[in-house]
Amino acid sequence: MLGDxxxxxxxxxxxxxxKRQSQGAKILLKEVQDADRFGVAEIRGNRVVGIEEKPRxxxxxxxxxxxxxxxxxxxxxxxxxxxxxxxxLEITDxxxxxxxxxxxxYEILDGWWTDAGTFExxxxxxxxxxxxxxxKGSEGECAADRELGREVAR
Numbered sequence: 587m588l589g590d591x592x593x594x595x596x597x598x599x600x601x602x603x604x605k606r607q608s609q610g611a612k613i614l615l616k617e618v619q620d621a622d623r624f625g626v627a628e629i630r631g632n633r634v635v636g637i638e639e640k641p642r643x644x645x646x647x648x649x650x651x652x653x654x655x656x657x658x659x660x661x662x663x664x665x666x667x668x669x670x671x672x673x674x675l676e677i678t679d680x681x682x683x684x685x686x687x688x689x690x691x692y693e694i695l696d697g698w699w700t701d702a703g704t705f706e707x708x709x710x711x712x713x714x715x716x717x718x719x720x721x722k723g724s725e726g727e728c729a730a731d732r733e734l735g736r737e738v739a740r
Contacts, residue, residue: 593695593699594714597614610691611660612654613627613655615695625638654677
């Protein structure tokens with residue numbers, strides 16, 4: 587999970603679903619208005635057919651949010667990475683290795699998601715968490731509040 591991801595609910599369902607996979611990877615997606623800021627998944631039917639990193643003209647509005655699940659072969663895939671045109675090793679390339687093998691699944695994240703990678707998105711994240719909390723369990727409470735045994739004043 588990337589450190590700038592903030593989600594309304596938890597990812598328990600995705601974790602359980604990934605545990606049932608015999609191999610491969612799972613990515614989480616969310617529809618966004620500014621897809622060019624993210625890795626973007628192109629979906630046909632119920633399959634991801636391609637992922638592009640920060641495309642100028644996104645083929646969809648399904649952002650690959652920074653929550654990934656990988657099997658142990660991820661380390662072999664990481665060793666194959668080459669710096670991108672931006673001079674970075676891209677997690678999108680790892681995901682595309684799984685896609686090429688036919689071992690990539692996805693799930694659409696339930697609830698809101700934002701990253702905190704820009705001043706605007708940090709403000710949005712702040713406002714979302716202040717109004718509704720984050721990382722809520724099935725009962726709608728925040729994980730920190732559950733652990734501390736307190737309620738959040740709303």
